[in-house]
Amino acid sequence: MSETEHDNKPLAAADSLGELSPPTSPEAPGEVATQSDTPPEAKPVQPPPVISAPPAKASGGKGLLWFFVLLLIVAVGGLGWLVWQQQTQLLGLQTGQDSTGSREAAVLARLQALEGLRESLEAQLQDQARTFEARVAQQGERLGTLQQDMLNVRLQRNTEVATPASVLLAEARGLLRLGRERVLAYQDIDTALGLYLAADEVLMVINDPGIQLIRQTLQRETDTLRGVRKPDIAGIHVQLGRLKVAVETLPLGDDESNTLAGFRSAGNAAAEEGGWINSLKAGLSRYFVISRQAEPVRPRISEEGVALLRLDISLQLEQARLALVQGDTRLYQQTIDATAASIRSWAESAAAAPLLTSLEGLRSAPLLPDLPPLGAALNALRTLNGEASTFEEQP
Incomplete structure (x- = not known):
């Protein structure tokens, strides 16, 4: 229903009420109104003023204005919502970065702690390894001493003379060392052979399987010395x-007399062959000497x-x-x-x-001389005595 129709309804109701009730005239006070037999003169009734509705053009412009206002409000709201979303995401990223930094710091601290723990463990392991090596060395020394004592007892029991076996072994080592030095330093094969034979005689009185093996090695070296070809x-x-x-x-x-005599004999031989050319050469050879040297001329x-x-x-x-x-x-x-x-x-x-x-x-x-390799018997004796084998077989 339009606004014009709504405004015209009260006016129509008022017109209907005016037709039903006759008009009254004002009376003076104190007078009683009486009905007249003659009807009063009818006055002309003027129609009520008609209120015209506003033009439709003005109403359409106002609605469009409200529409643009609402659209602006929606746009501002959407923009604000987007800004809020961006701020929320930025805040979330900052929070995540802060948490990542804190995690990195925690991880670095953990790594440093683990590095310190590793260094401490390595130091402890090194200390324990050194302690273990020292103990192993001590046990090795004790074992070597025990083995040497057992060897000395065994050798002494198998020795045919009253001299201690350790003294005999030391004597044999000394003889072998001297023989080897004579060979390497002076190429004196005969002296070295005598020293090796003397060492074999010393070891002969020890009736022990280990000594017998050393004697076999010594015998091979002695045979090698015997076979050396001396210059x-x-x-x-x-x-x-x-x-x-x-x-x-x-x-x-160059003997001058021998040279001239040779030339004269050559001239005489040419003259004896006959012919005037040879006679001419023989005559000229008394004054001129012509020779051909196959070798370089030596100064006189x-x-x-x-x-x-x-x-x-x-x-x-x-x-x-x-x-x-x-x-x-x-x-x-x-x-x-x-x-x-x-x-x-x-x-x-x-x-x-x-x-x-x-x-x-x-x-x-x-x-x-062609020196043979020596030192195997000496190394065997040193090993038997518990010493380090420092002499190697060298020619």
């Missing part, structure tokens, strides 16, 4: 002396120079003999090479060939 130092020394004597008669340098030296050359070569051979006696292989070979070079430089090839061959053989001759 003939004396023979090499004698050969060097013979070479020294041979140098005294070795022709050195005097008799004093030849004597000095012989003395120098003799001294070189004597130095080689001294190096041979001292066992200096390097100096011996160097001296032999120098002697051979001097003979090649100043002696004739035909005369120097035997000497050079002898020098080459002497240089390649072995000066040191």
